[in-house]
Amino acid sequence: MTSRARQRDQAGVLVAGHGKIVAEFFDSGHSRTLPWARRPQAAALVAALADPDRGWDAIVIREYERAFYASQYASMAPLFEHYGVSLWLPEVGGRVDWHAEDHEQTMLALGLSSKREITRTRIRVRTAMAAQTREQGRYLGGRPPYGYRLADAGPHPNKAHAAWGRRTHRLEPDPATAPVVQWIFAQRLAGHSAARITRALNDAGIPCPSASDPKRNPHRSGAGWTLRTVAAILANPRYTGRQVWNRQRTDFDLVDPANTGLGHRQVQRWNLPEGWVISKHPAHSALVSEADFIAAQEASGPRGAAVPAGRAAGLRPVRTAAGISLVQRQARLPVPPRLHQRHRPGTRPAEEHLHPRGPDPPAPRRHGHPAS
Numbered sequence: 001m002t003s004r005a006r007q008r009d010q011a012g013v014l015v016a017g018h019g020k021i022v023a024e025f026f027d028s029g030h031s032r033t034l035p036w037a038r039r040p041q042a043a044a045l046v047a048a049l050a051d052p053d054r055g056w057d058a059i060v061i062r063e064y065e066r067a068f069y070a071s072q073y074a075s076m077a078p079l080f081e082h083y084g085v086s087l088w089l090p091e092v093g094g095r096v097d098w099h100a101e102d103h104e105q106t107m108l109a110l111g112l113s114s115k116r117e118i119t120r121t122r123i124r125v126r127t128a129m130a131a132q133t134r135e136q137g138r139y140l141g142g143r144p145p146y147g148y149r150l151a152d153a154g155p156h157p158n159k160a161h162a163a164w165g166r167r168t169h170r171l172e173p174d175p176a177t178a179p180v181v182q183w184i185f186a187q188r189l190a191g192h193s194a195a196r197i198t199r200a201l202n203d204a205g206i207p208c209p210s211a212s213d214p215k216r217n218p219h220r221s222g223a224g225w226t227l228r229t230v231a232a233i234l235a236n237p238r239y240t241g242r243q244v245w246n247r248q249r250t251d252f253d254l255v256d257p258a259n260t261g262l263g264h265r266q267v268q269r270w271n272l273p274e275g276w277v278i279s280k281h282p283a284h285s286a287l288v289s290e291a292d293f294i295a296a297q298e299a300s301g302p303r304g305a306a307v308p309a310g311r312a313a314g315l316r317p318v319r320t321a322a323g324i325s326l327v328q329r330q331a332r333l334p335v336p337p338r339l340h341q342r343h344r345p346g347t348r349p350a351e352e353h354l355h356p357r358g359p360d361p362p363a364p365r366r367h368g369h370p371a372s
Helices: 003-014 040-049 072-082 101-136 159-163 178-189 194-203 227-234 290-298
Strands: 058-060 086-089 148-155 167-173 248-254 264-270 315-320 323-328
Touching: 003 086, 040 072, 072 086, 072 101, 178 194, 178 227, 178 290, 194 227
Parallel strands: 058 086
Antiparallel strands: 148 167, 248 264, 315 323
16 A cells, blocks of 8 residues: 555544545655645645635644644644634544644644654664765765766665665776776876866867766756866766765755745755765775875866865875875865956966966877777
8 A cells, every 4th residue: 555545544534424535635755844835735735725615624634744844833733723724633633723732732742753753864874874885885876977887786785675676886987988087187197287188178079977978967068078077077086996975965055044934945065075985995996096096186286176165185195004095184175266367368267377388188089989
């Protein structure tokens, strides 16, 4: 039985002898943390409240946690009372008394319980993902970095998931794009700026990452390489063979500070390197050695970072008996570009003046085409 069918049957049992279910409002795929106004079906129910011919005079909710998150009940109850619509919940054994203190306290406690459930789940999931990355080097999903593709890594380690046919994946070098990544690092180590590398890639007609994988990048134009793209590749420690997780985080910002009832929206932001989780051991084939990766980070780069603050690799080399290891460090924020600087016609961007103008790096060889 589906969750919707189960909830409908149990709601019918709750109001048996008092009425019958005549309409359904069921939001699927929308978080309970969203206010009612931002859940399509819940918003439709609210809109129907003002219609005197709506055909119903009560709302029956089978699972409180799915309807009211945190303090949402406190904002919705006055609206129900205003339109003369009663609320039925199994937690109070039937109809909610708007003016009964014990009912109000119960609703507030259930709202906090709903929020606590989300918080605890989030903590458990993040803790497990961090451990899986650090100890097992497991690939945890998402788009593979440019230069890699997904390969089958066998049955899922959880026996229940394996019984359902789920399998794990790992990263392996993509024959078409891995040489381009290696070429980018080689040119950086040879002293070429990210801007020159970008220009050489575009001049050679090498497809940029979004053009190489349009199915996973439908939101990008794929027009060509940019300085930001090259800088992001040079700053990605996953090319050393280490698995890295938590380079980005999800923040929750108010949709409208002037109207907090609209709730929050999710915003992706970059974490500083000390917040990254890096596998203890190599998890996939490396496209660049750890020593070369660190050297590429320490190479003098353009002023005005091409990547967001905190995205630059926060790694330092530590020589041990076994060789060079990657160790996280406190990273300084990149110096922002000066606002008064402007690019004038006939001159090159500021990053081209950091070093005397030299020849552009040789164009990378396109996969499947012999060198001329």
